[in-house]
Amino acid sequence: MAFDKMELKDIEVWDGNFAAAQALRQCQIDVVAAYPITPSTPIVEGYGKFKADNYVEGEFVMVESEHAAMSGCIGAAAAGGRVATATSSQGYALMVETLYQASGMRLPIVLNVVNRALAAPLNVNGDHSDMYLGRDSGWIQLDAYCPQDAYDLNFIAFKVSEDHGVRLPCMVHQDGFMTSHTAQGVHTLSDDVAYGFVGDFKPMNDMLDFEHPVTHGVQTEEDWHFEHKARQHNDLMTKVLPKIQTAFDDFEKLSGRKYNIVESYDMDDADVCVICMGTSVETSREVATEMRAKGIKAGVVGLRVIRPFPFFEIAEALKNVKAIATLDRSSPNGAPGMLFNETAGALFNTQARPMLSGFIYGLGGRDLTKAHLVNIYKELQANVDAGKVTTQLQQFIGVRGPKLAFL
């Protein structure tokens, strides 16, 4: 029984989860092996309903844990076909062992990560702790700010991940609840146009080619392990960003929607800016516009690609700014914070060397309010006026009790 196509309106009202599920349907995945976890569950449920209603022809395997979900995805991808799954938080943490195995075995798999806090204490709401946990895992990580992005970036993910010059798995991140459960207008692609963009899956070293048996997942020790890891890093550093840029360019021609490796907003003449990820990018843009009305030349830099880290693109985006706030939505637990560190690294050898301060916010789904951002921009302007960082380098915002600041 051939599967049915679905008629979509030009604009559908979808939350981030359903947008991702629709993108997976349109990409005609061969195997989805998945396990439900809040807040990504509706992706898996949505896909299951598509299967039940004959909108999906591939296999839908509901396994017994997230570890098994990624293990099954690895086996399926090695067999040779299009593979995807979704998870969050504790499930993502359980998957970590297999994340390294998937990328080390150079298997194209797309993982939708609906970002959520990590226990303890147990929390189902959105922060970036899980997203940060995987940042050394050898995956490509793309970041959605809204349901539209969650939809579009899935197509980009398959296009880049399955490229024979890349062959690396790819995560599409969206913020738990804030994106995943917030319905917005999403501009759609028709089934044919969407599938045409990602194209047919082209197998490579596929186990199911019985005339050419392959061995996946070998043992290497001190003699070869380093070379394998170095080659993977080399490909992440040199091949992935150009492929993403090409995919973004092609996607813009198709959809009219333009994505950038680093998303700069009002940065041309900005004196101060925040750099952040997820839904906070959109909130920051709104506040930056309001700050400009008050005479502060504010801008926003959003990361669209977290890994590979866009080192030069970030430095370029920040080259004229005087004071920067990095916003990390994950407890750094004894360090300045990922965005602070990475941004500092990107800027250290540049002429500009703008002032950098870091903020830890929004853990466990705590709101980042416009008032928080107004204060941050004011502090940055004060730094500019004083010619030095006037606060401690790391501040917690929106947390109860006496002010927490370090460094």
Added chain:
Amino acid sequence: MSEIKKIKNLKEFSTSADRFEGANLLCPGCAHSIIVREVLNATNDDLILSASTGCLEVCTAVYPYTSWDASWIHIGFENGSTAVAGAESMYKALKTKGRLKQPDRNPKFVSFAGDGASYDIGFQWISGCMERGHNMMHVVLDNEVYANTGGQRSSSTPIGSSTTTAPAGRVSYGEQKNKKDMVAIMAAHGIPYSAQVAPNKWKDMVKKIQHGMEVEGPVFINAISPCTTEWKFDPKDTMHITDLATDSLVFPLYEIIDGHELNITYRPKDIVPVEEYMAAQGRFKHLFKDEYKYLIKEWQERVDAKWAYLNRREEARV
């Protein structure tokens, strides 16, 4: 359905097309390679194989070499079964979609794992594979110990065995717990076929593997794999030790069809005392002191009771 391979005699069996090469790093006398060859040689069909982390894996796919002339995958310690389940799911998907490169083939999906990777760390993954009904076979190479890492106890280690994490000492006789009954647990999933096999009884092995490959759905095979290194016997005695295991009924050979119909498939003409099986291995040497001899007696009683139970199950057809 493909034709079942006909095997006339041991010579023909042992010289039929090898898809597991003799060039591997397993210990001399290791039963793993014998069992794997017996499983693979039971069919001429294409094979999609996995190994969980363990002796078999580290000894047969050391980059840039491989001992496997069939598609093979290793992911980790616990998830070799799910790797094959994922590949089997992809096979189904591509078959449905008409994208198989050789659509006329009838591949068999087999995961190999040690007892550590099956009874312990991979237990949940195997249970998931069995429950979901993948068309695959999971084969345990049961050497009753974590041999790859130097002989630590697993939940398959028999009581009284001295291991590095349950060593015999001044106040201990070694492993304190009885071996877990994995075949019963797997049969309880209601799978179409589960069985115990031993490499010395190769005809019984081939019959069971071929049956397992022909049935639709998940199959669980538990193969005794005497370990020359950790059981402490001379490498030339692997088959002798296996004979003692099957003929003492320490490792009875039987099958369970559809989770309930039990058939005993080997009845030794002369049942060997359990003591003889134990005496042939260094791991039980300490039990022959006077203060521990009661353990040998208890073990004989357990083996007798289990044999009686299996016979009752077979007779009752339930």
